[in-house]
Amino acid sequence: MNCSTCWHSPGCVPVASRNSLSRRKTHKCYASFNQKDAWQSAPLLDAVLERGNRLQDKPFHVPGHKRGRALDPGMCQLLGLQPGSGSSSSQQQRNPLQYDLTELAGLDYLSSPIGVIAAAQQAGAATFGSDHTWLLVNGCSAGIHAAVMATVRPGQALLLARNCHLSAFAACVLAGCRPVWLQPEEDALHGVAHCVTPQQLEAGFRDAQQQGLEVAAVLVVSPTYYGAVARVPELAALCHERGVPLLVDEAHGGHLAFLQQHREELRQQEEELRRREEELEQQWKDLEQHGEEYGQQHEKLEQQQEELRQQEEELWRQQVDSQMYQRSLQQQLKVLQQQQKELTQQQEHLARQQEELLQQQEEGWQQQKGLQQQQKGLQQQQKGLQQQLEGLQQQQEGLQQQIDDLRGQWNGVEQQQQDLQQEQEDLQQEQDGVANQTDYLILQQETLQEQQADLHSRQQVAAGQPAAGQPCSSSSSLSALAAGADLVAQSSHKVLSAMTQAAMLHSQGSRVDPARVSKALQVLQTSSPSYLLLASLDAARRHAATPGTWxxxxxxxxxxxxxxxxxxxxxxxxxxxxxxxxxxxxxxxxxxxxxxxxxxxxxxxxxxxxxxxxxxxxxxxxxxxxxxxxxxxxxxxxxxxxxxxxxxxxxxxxxxxxxxxxxxxxxxxxxxxxxxxxxxxxxxxxxxxxINMSLPVKQTADDEDQPISQQQQQQQQQQHDAHPGPSPMSPRDAFFAPTQTIPLAAAAGRISAELLCPYPPGVPLVFPGELLTQHVLAQLTATLAAGGVVTGAANATLQTLLVVAEQQQQQQPGGQQHS
Ligand SMILES: Cc1ncc(COP(=O)(O)O)c(C=O)c1O
Missing domain, CATH: 3.90.1150.150 (Aspartate Aminotransferase, domain 1)
Structure with missing residues (x-):
């Protein structure tokens, strides 16, 4: 049973002999590695930090700068150190080269890892979702070389896109395999090539079959330099139907897996926003309900107010009537008082007359009697008047009582009015509160809507859809591993925060043998990998997986x-x-x-x-x-x-x-x-x-069934000239073949020994081992004439070209002269 960390070493027994004792001692089995939290660990970084921080060490090991002690002043400047500060006496100042270590105890071996490097690779696998991850110190190029060497044997075919990276061609040289070119889709509007369509891949499989070649693997680029992500799920399905592994050059896409994770975070944020939206809706409902209650109360108060107003008017009217009545009574009283006064005067006058009469009494009692009768009558009149006066006074008191009552009522109405006023003010306050709450809710809703819009655009972006304009297409899994690729090489230094040259290779499934990948990497990678680069891979992975990084x-x-x-x-x-x-x-x-x-x-x-x-x-x-x-x-x-x-x-x-x-x-x-x-x-x-692409468009088998115009026939002839079938020589044979420099004018029919890539469009037109036709030569000279350049040629002016020596060329099966 293999240890899950060092899968190639049952029981964790190291496979390499060098220093095996100390390795066995220092090897920790990471079999109990917690997959879920693996992304948070950086075992290799930790180990390098710990080892480099041992300032008491007397380094009798390589590298010769001895942990940064011996440095040229220019190098000190570059590292931000005082000249001479690298010496052991001034170890206080941290020196990055302290950590430029070699395979010391506890630091494992890159070529056959069983310790911290194995742990870092396992953490990489857990983070990226692969079965195996390898750390690379020679860029994604080494990953591509190893991927091809691990899957394609000499003589077998590798289907690969014409716009592949140089390293793919180099991989063909290393593996000794036959490339069968897949024509990438051309974007004439922008003058670039995108990816390979599933139809183009199928056509490639047919091509290989026609050439009698056994396809051992397919290699595509995704994403391209221009950000186009291939239809990896469909391409993988086509490969897997045929039992062929799909290798993906994801040099520019190491971050895509994390954007997927980012999308998951955004989805969670979306859920949170939805929850807040529901809360807000509930608050709105409550507010509306309160609003209804307040409205009803408000109506009731208004009714009461109206009634009071009517009462007030009625009272006012009554008050006015009673005042008028009082005024008329007062006038009557005055008249009566006047009459009383006059009566009193008459009485006085009568009394005086009585006196005179009394004086005259003596003059005659007859007169007296008459006068007494008159007096009696007057007294009766006075009594009557007195009674009237008393009646009037009673009426006045009654009136006064009425006025007092009215005043009491008036006061009562005033009190009610004040109470109503108070209630109205309270209601107003509540209404203001409701308005404030409404404003607050509106503000919250607006914020929520803004957050939702922001989230939506971030989701669009994270989904690989352009924010401006219509997206060309979208995909739920931009990452090649998630989309089903078998081997994926990434330039972690390009799109993650790793140091230049640091890269990773991931595999999944059973179509690729991890032992073959490791074997290829042992051949391809240095035996003295930079621990700074390796540690930077561990750190970059953790950084990329940390929420918020993107x-x-x-x-x-x-x-x-x-x-x-x-x-x-x-x-x-x-x-x-x-x-x-x-x-x-x-x-x-x-x-x-x-x-x-x-x-x-x-x-x-x-x-x-x-x-x-x-x-x-x-x-x-x-x-x-x-x-x-x-x-x-x-x-x-x-x-x-x-x-x-x-x-x-x-x-x-x-x-x-x-x-x-x-x-x-x-x-x-x-x-x-x-x-x-x-x-x-x-x-x-x-x-x-x-150097990225060349776009001689190739005729596909599907096209063959279509009726074609004369112009199309002409175009097809040109395309055929550009690609006259299989290369006469394999990349490996062309690479090792003796070469000859000849004038361009004499190069038609010769096999190129160099890669010629015209800009524009920037796609190799000729790979080593391919035939130089008249058409190809014309395209090269036309590029220069239009002000473009052709890279890859030993002579940039193209006056001469490097070709396979004639003798060698004639030994090739297809080595006859072409024109
Ligand atoms: C598409 C593609 N693949 C592979 C590579 C090689 O990557 P590295 O430079 O990490 O070796 C590059 C580098 O530019 C590239 O653009």
């Missing part, structure tokens, strides 16, 4: 893409503008590919200007495109600077309705006319490894 890069890419789409004269490759898409299953959200043909510039010129004027350093330029890579280290400021730079470029060069702008829609014309002022600078300094 938020900023995705935001940067989204903002940049949206901004670029709005700049006149620019066309985004992923902005729904791709010229073809049958081979594309999705797009890398972190790749920005800008077509500048609409500005009347070549991609080379634009890239050079951006760097010189705005310090924006693109990854790659082609005749029409500028390719920009967003990675875990990208920040928003980069996107802002990029947009500013492109905006300035557009202002300088964009002339609406100009011929240049029109040529953006007709890229072939644009490319031919495009001025490549500095073609050497135009191709990125590291472009040796960036």
């Amino acid at each position: 938020d900023t890069p995705l935001a940067v890419a989204t903002a940049a893409r949206a901004g670029l789409a709005a700049i006149p004269g620019l066309l985004l490759l992923q902005g729904g503008s791709c010229g073809s898409e049958a081979s594309v299953g999705g797009w890398d959200p972190l790749r920005l590919v800008v077509n500048v043909a609409g500005l009347g510039l070549s991609g080379f010129d634009a890239a050079q200007w951006l760097e010189e004027q705005h310090s924006i350093v693109p990854e790659l330029a082609t005749a029409q495109l500028v390719v920009l890579v967003v990675g875990p280290g990208s920040v928003m400021g980069d996107a802002e600077a990029l947009l500013h730079g492109f905006d300035q470029l557009s202002k300088l060069h964009h002339a609406p309705h100009s011929a240049a702008a029109a040529s953006a829609q007709q890229p072939d014309a644009g490319v031919a006319a495009g001025s490549i002022q500095n073609s050497t600078a135009a191709i990125h300094s590291s472009s040796k490894s960036k």
Whole structure:
């Protein structure tokens, strides 16, 4: 039973003999490795840190700088150290070369790992979801070499896309296999090749069969340099039907698995937002219910208020009536008082008369009697008046009582009014509270909607769909491993945060024998791997898997893409503008590919200007495109600077309705006319490894059934000339064959010993071992005449070409002269 860590070493017994005793002692079996939390561990990084921190060590081992002690001043400057600080006396200052270690005890062996390297590889497998992961120190190139060597034996066929990376061709040389080329889909609009369609793969299988070749593996690129992700699930299904493993060059796609994870995080965020939305809805409902209750109360209060107003009016009316009545009573009283007064005066007058009469009494009692009678009458009148007066006074008291009652009622009404006022104020306060709550809920809803929109666009981006314009297509699994590939090589240094050269190879399933992969890597990789590179792989994996790592890069890419789409004269490759898409299953959200043909510039010129004027350093330029890579280290400021730079470029060069702008829609014309002022600078300094595609379109078997026009026949003849069937010599034979330098004019019919790649379009036109036809030579010279360049040739002017020596050529089965 194999240990799950060192699968090739039953019982954890090390296979290598060197230093085996100490290895056995230091080997920890990671069989109990916790898969779920594996991504959080960085066993190799930890071990390198621990070993490098042992400052008491007296290093009698390689490397010779002895943990950074012996350094040239220039190297000190490069590492940010004081000159001389590497010496043992000043160990306080941390020196990165402290960790530039060799295979010391506890640090394992890359070629046959059983300790921390095995653990780091296992953590890699758990993080990426593979069955086995290998750490590479010679780039993804080594991964591709090993993948082919582990799956294809000499003489067997490897189906591979014509736009593969140089390392795939080198792998054919190493494995001694026969390449059967798959024609990638051409995007004429942007002058690039995308991926291989399932139909093209099927055609490749048929081609191999016709040539009597046994297909041992298929190798495709996904994503391409331009961010196009292949339809890996369909390609894998076609391979697996035939029992053939699918190898994927995912040099540019090490991050895609994490974007899938990011999508899962976004899905969780979406759920959280949905939950908050439901909460808000509930709050709205509660508020509406409260609102109804408040409304009913409000109506009731208004009714009460109306009734009170009516009562008030009625009282007021009564008060006015009673006041008028009181006033008339007062007048009557006055009249009566006046009458009383007059009566009193009359009484006085009578009394005086009585007195006079009394005086006159004596004059006659007759008169007295009469007068007494008069007096009696008057007294009766006075009594009557007195009674009337008393009655009036009673009436007045009654009235006063009424007025007091009314006043009491009035006060009561006033009190009720005050109470109502108070209730109204309370209600108003509650209404204000409801309004505040409504505002708050609206604000929350708006925030929620914004968050939902933001989430949606992030989800679109994370799904590999361009934010601006219509997506070409989408895919749920951009990562090749998740999509079913058998062997996947990744340049972790390109798209994760690993150091340059650090890469990984992953395998899954039973179609690939992991022991063959390890054996190939033992041949291909150095026996002194850099522990800095290895530790950086462990760290980059953990960093990539850490939640939140991809938020900023995705935001940067989204903002940049949206901004670029709005700049006149620019066309985004992923902005729904791709010229073809049958081979594309999705797009890398972190790749920005800008077509500048609409500005009347070549991609080379634009890239050079951006760097010189705005310090924006693109990854790659082609005749029409500028390719920009967003990675875990990208920040928003980069996107802002990029947009500013492109905006300035557009202002300088964009002339609406100009011929240049029109040529953006007709890229072939644009490319031919495009001025490549500095073609050497135009191709990125590291472009040796960036030779990508050539696009001689090949006739497929399906096409053969279609009726064709004369023009089409002509085109097909040209294509046939460009690819006159199987190569006369295998890449390996061509690589080892004696060569000869001859003038281009004399090269027709000879076998090329060099790889010739014209820019544009940047796809190898001829691989070593392939025939140089008249048509091929004409295409090469036409490229130079149009201002383009041909890379790969020993003589860049193409006045001479390197070909397989004549004698050697005639020994080949197809080695007759061609013209
Ligand atoms: C598509 C593709 N595959 C493979 C490689 C090789 O990767 P590395 O440089 O890590 O060896 C590259 C490098 O540019 C590439 O673009």
